[in-house]
Amino acid sequence: MNVIKTDIEGVVVIEPKVFGDERGYFFESFNAERFFAETGIDVAFVQDNESRSKRGVLRGLHFQREPYAQAKLVRVVQGRVIDVAVDIRPGSPTFGKYVATELSGENHRQMFIPKGFAHGYVVLEDDTVFQYKCDDYYHPESEAGIAWNDPQIGIEWPLSEDEIILSDKDRKHLTLKELCEF
Numbered sequence: 001m002n003v004i005k006t007d008i009e010g011v012v013v014i015e016p017k018v019f020g021d022e023r024g025y026f027f028e029s030f031n032a033e034r035f036f037a038e039t040g041i042d043v044a045f046v047q048d049n050e051s052r053s054k055r056g057v058l059r060g061l062h063f064q065r066e067p068y069a070q071a072k073l074v075r076v077v078q079g080r081v082i083d084v085a086v087d088i089r090p091g092s093p094t095f096g097k098y099v100a101t102e103l104s105g106e107n108h109r110q111m112f113i114p115k116g117f118a119h120g121y122v123v124l125e126d127d128t129v130f131q132y133k134c135d136d137y138y139h140p141e142s143e144a145g146i147a148w149n150d151p152q153i154g155i156e157w158p159l160s161e162d163e164i165i166l167s168d169k170d171r172k173h174l175t176l177k178e179l180c181e182f
Helices: 032-039 177-182
Strands: 001-006 012-015 019-021 025-026 048-052 058-064 072-078 080-087 099-106 110-113 117-121 128-134 141-145
Touching: 012 032, 058 080, 072 080, 072 099, 072 117, 080 110, 080 128, 099 110, 117 128
Parallel strands: none
Antiparallel strands: 001 012, 012 110, 019 025, 048 128, 058 117, 058 141, 072 110, 072 128, 080 099, 080 117
């Protein structure tokens, strides 16, 4: 696998080695021994999640508050997304900054998002299937989010506001500044 560091410490993009021939392709989507040895990341994943979405759906920017913060390893099985991780670690030199990368069923890339980050993605193709591993279980009482269009963060989403489809819950998220005031 190829481990690509990003501009934010701890967030990495992983390109697995894909073996293809006239029949199709094969790759290891996760191998704990190799993942830990090659990335230096030490996590124990305990929950896998999957979603299917149509073009324009934006999910995020989600996170869980301590003590249930989650690290995630995310990937797209089918379709295409722009995946975003926002640093919300107090005192971090990159606080409020984000990393964005395209994940797709074609490029097989994965992104590791450490604890202390808000996470979201926008779907670029119908019938996109998104999967992720978490190192802690979902705790609804710990769930929180940041507004997808927070001007302080300034994420450059590839779709216009008219094309974005949000859940009622995601429409109500506060800005990072508003969250920090609590």
